[in-house]
Amino acid sequence: MPTWLLWVLAAVALAVGEIFTPGLFFLGPGAFAALAAALVAALGGSLLLCMGVFVGGSVASVALLRPVARAHLRSPRAIRTGTAALEGAKALVLQRVDDTGGRVKIGGEEWSARSYLPNEAFDPGTQVEVAQIEGATALVYK
Numbered sequence: 001m002p003t004w005l006l007w008v009l010a011a012v013a014l015a016v017g018e019i020f021t022p023g024l025f026f027l028g029p030g031a032f033a034a035l036a037a038a039l040v041a042a043l044g045g046s047l048l049l050c051m052g053v054f055v056g057g058s059v060a061s062v063a064l065l066r067p068v069a070r071a072h073l074r075s076p077r078a079i080r081t082g083t084a085a086l087e088g089a090k091a092l093v094l095q096r097v098d099d100t101g102g103r104v105k106i107g108g109e110e111w112s113a114r115s116y117l118p119n120e121a122f123d124p125g126t127q128v129e130v131a132q133i134e135g136a137t138a139l140v141y142k
Contacts, residue, residue, distance in 0.1 A: 003047065007038030007054075025069040026062070033057030083133035091140055093126040104138055106130060116141040 011034035018027040037054040045053070086106055095103040097113045098121040104113040115121060116131040116139040128140040 004038045004041035007034050007041055010034040025066050029061030029065050030058050032061045086130050089130045091128050093122045093124050097122045111138045113138045113140050
């Protein structure tokens, strides 16, 4: 079996491993490096040269591609949708909010609300911030 084919099989195995390893983006750069090593092997490079290309390519692609992939995993607030987009939004208290309930207005919509921290209460007219959304209830804090 030719050496370049072994490198291609290694690249495929690493790519499949990356698919089943969510969020890490660690095996994918190795797959790219294995493809580079396969190219070197196909051009007649020695096994030692192929190993050097694989190791160097792995380190370089992890250093260059992983930060880009991690940045894309953290979506900014402007891109988030649904209830995730409401986290961090300002709200106006319409009815007294405490740890048992209340009402707030978020972006023109009325929501049921509770205080995020226990034993905290907000009177009508108070500006609060949405900490998170639980079902149809906004958990708010000052």
